[in-house]
Amino acid sequence: MEPEIQLEIEGEVHQLPSGVRPFDLPERDPEALAAWLDGQVLDLKKPLLKGGTLQWLTFDDSGGRQVFRHSSAHLLAQAVKRLWPNAKLGTGPALEDGFYYDIWLPVPLTEPDLARIEAEMRRIVSENLPIERLELSREEAVRIFSERAEEFKLQIVERITDDTTISAYRQGEFVDLCTGPHLPQTGYIGAVKLTNVSGAYWRGEEQNPMMTRIYGTSFPTQEALEEHLARLEEAKLRDHRKLGPQLDLFSFKEEAPGFTFWHPKGYQLYRTLEEFSRRLQEERGYQEVSTPWIYRAALWQRSGHWDHYRDNMFLIERDDEVLGAKPMNCPGHALLFKGNIRSYRDLPIRLAEYGPLSRFERSGTLHGLLRVRGFHQDDAHLFVREDQIHQEMFGVLDLMDVVYRAFGLPYEVVFSTRPDDYMGDLALWNQAEQELERVLRDRGLKYQINPKDGAFYGPKLDISAIDSLGRRWQLATIQLDFQLPEKLDLHYVDDEGHWRRPVMIHRAILGSVERFIGILVEHYAGAFPLWLAPIQARVIPITEQQVTYAEEIRRKLHRHGIRADVDARNQKMGYKIREAQMEKVPRMLIVGGRDQENHTVSLRTREQGDLGAKPWPDYLYQLIEEAEMPLS
RNA sequence: GCUGGCGUAGCUCAAUCGGUAGAGCAACGGUUUUGUAAACCGUAGGUUGCGGGUUCGAGUCCCAUCGCCAGCUCCA
Numbered sequence: 001m002e003p004e005i006q007l008e009i010e011g012e013v014h015q016l017p018s019g020v021r022p023f024d025l026p027e028r029d030p031e032a033l034a035a036w037l038d039g040q041v042l043d044l045k046k047p048l049l050k051g052g053t054l055q056w057l058t059f060d061d062s063g064g065r066q067v068f069r070h071s072s073a074h075l076l077a078q079a080v081k082r083l084w085p086n087a088k089l090g091t092g093p094a095l096e097d098g099f100y101y102d103i104w105l106p107v108p109l110t111e112p113d114l115a116r117i118e119a120e121m122r123r124i125v126s127e128n129l130p131i132e133r134l135e136l137s138r139e140e141a142v143r144i145f146s147e148r149a150e151e152f153k154l155q156i157v158e159r160i161t162d163d164t165t166i167s168a169y170r171q172g173e174f175v176d177l178c179t180g181p182h183l184p185q186t187g188y189i190g191a192v193k194l195t196n197v198s199g200a201y202w203r204g205e206e207q208n209p210m211m212t213r214i215y216g217t218s219f220p221t222q223e224a225l226e227e228h229l230a231r232l233e234e235a236k237l238r239d240h241r242k243l244g245p246q247l248d249l250f251s252f253k254e255e256a257p258g259f260t261f262w263h264p265k266g267y268q269l270y271r272t273l274e275e276f277s278r279r280l281q282e283e284r285g286y287q288e289v290s291t292p293w294i295y296r297a298a299l300w301q302r303s304g305h306w307d308h309y310r311d312n313m314f315l316i317e318r319d320d321e322v323l324g325a326k327p328m329n330c331p332g333h334a335l336l337f338k339g340n341i342r343s344y345r346d347l348p349i350r351l352a353e354y355g356p357l358s359r360f361e362r363s364g365t366l367h368g369l370l371r372v373r374g375f376h377q378d379d380a381h382l383f384v385r386e387d388q389i390h391q392e393m394f395g396v397l398d399l400m401d402v403v404y405r406a407f408g409l410p411y412e413v414v415f416s417t418r419p420d421d422y423m424g425d426l427a428l429w430n431q432a433e434q435e436l437e438r439v440l441r442d443r444g445l446k447y448q449i450n451p452k453d454g455a456f457y458g459p460k461l462d463i464s465a466i467d468s469l470g471r472r473w474q475l476a477t478i479q480l481d482f483q484l485p486e487k488l489d490l491h492y493v494d495d496e497g498h499w500r501r502p503v504m505i506h507r508a509i510l511g512s513v514e515r516f517i518g519i520l521v522e523h524y525a526g527a528f529p530l531w532l533a534p535i536q537a538r539v540i541p542i543t544e545q546q547v548t549y550a551e552e553i554r555r556k557l558h559r560h561g562i563r564a565d566v567d568a569r570n571q572k573m574g575y576k577i578r579e580a581q582m583e584k585v586p587r588m589l590i591v592g593g594r595d596q597e598n599h600t601v602s603l604r605t606r607e608q609g610d611l612g613a614k615p616w617p618d619y620l621y622q623l624i625e626e627a628e629m630p631l632s
Numbered sequence: 633g634c635u636g637g638c639g640u641a642g643c644u645c646a647a648u649c650g651g652u653a654g655a656g657c658a659a660c661g662g663u664u665u666u667g668u669a670a671a672c673c674g675u676a677g678g679u680u681g682c683g684g685g686u687u688c689g690a691g692u693c694c695c696a697u698c699g700c701c702a703g704c705u706c707c708a
Binding site for chain 2: 100108109110195196197198199200201204205206210211212213215241245246252253254255257309311312327328330357359361362363364365366367371377453455456457460462474477479506508511512540542543544545570571572573574575576577578579580581582588590592593594595602604609610
């Protein structure tokens, strides 16, 4: 008698012969791309030898999408191999919104090549080749990929351990080493688009050969693909590098790559943000200082930056000695701390600084405001006793919460642990890592662990946000440091009169003010909330007759701390309104003859449009309230 | 830094095969005096990123360089 298995599908239990393929079941969802059996994603054509609960994965499931995109990557590789038979395949995974394949090519790729590859991919789709799984012995795998001169695949085979099944997938003449799973046929891939080409080192190591990485995306239908491409276009319009200059906030110039020119409006925004940070920190016992921005090399040698950070520093040679511009404030703050004898009663001492920092970033890594060479942090160093670590860390996380809630910025917490080139004593590192984890748990924060990504002097907690194109950027950082107090020999006097070593907490909440503004521009698409907007209100006289009245209103607004201007140009009202809307000014106070007579302003808001006449100056008091900083 | 791509007026873009660099918006001058997203007329604006080369002739072809874009690497 043939062995049977029991499969539960959509609540119904079926008795089926062992070896049945999900693909052949009459219950199969016609949109299914793969099957899910008790937590495992399987090919639809996988013969089932044991029973369980089976679900269909479609393009709406992330698992289904992943299979779809992974098969699309194979499709890409097959097309490239048809066009360049001596191309050598690297790896080609699925991504969130698409896929890529790293391929070594004898010639550089050009735009028209992408179109040719796409055309070939469509041909393979129309051939509707069956996709077949092969399970291979190591010898077979080596033979297959040697025959095809796929040296990179052979390297992968070598690294596969003996306890793993070596599998490959075949579609037509094409075979790729792959664990799968995959779609049943190439015909499933309804629409593909190759988006861009770039270089990528084999296995991500700089000394390895550079492969050509071809990115693409794919969807079941042409309409879905076009919708996706339209969304990408939308996102590009939010890009801070486009919006910033458009809104006249900042610019970059060839003469100073990686440094920001802050225009009047952008700098206003910058100062508002800094003021926000100042007020929150003063309330919490921080003291603002300003320390030198250039130090003799000897300090950097003592602090460890010379060994761990020199390549990223701007160095200056004068009078036969080397000086370095500061990439961080910590050594300066430590020196300031050291300048007096400190009692245990003085701690914690919280030193804040907003001064300029410079880091020499490699040219290819610069990216608008999000990666610059010259920037400012809302930086602070907390000098604390060991028994104060927990409480102070708790306070920092609390401040962070206030700040990020004020902007409604979605963020992720990452806990980065000891890197390979760490400085100092292993026991201290372990202690610091345990402290950080304990505070995270006590605050109930969700976090991910990023092993070996800590700073060279201590483990850190990073907050990152995502830009308009889905790239992740680190904003806040909180680091516990037992090393620097040691290196620079910091101490305080404890309650028994003994010298003790303080602990340093490095922290920046906004992170870099530059980067934070870049993220904010994209987050709000340039339409900043009232309290942040560089120009909060624009007074628009309808005719020349109201310019004096308009000026009067503007002066009064300013006197009460509202940033306002008057558009007195000889233009129609509609024109001025249109410009104010495009500049994303949150409030427009329109004044015509009627307003002047009745002592009103005609209010228009950026979001709601015309709201009619409001008595003046009553409206001023409403505006003052609406424009308050979100300090709690 | 590496691989590939792109640099034309302040912005968005055009210029056939190598043959006189052009338009809209913005700016400026004037007319208009206006009630909720673009009034009208006119003027000016350029060493085509910078430097070489090929050619009778280069925005266009070649070399080099700078900057930017995508990704890699790096990343407090």
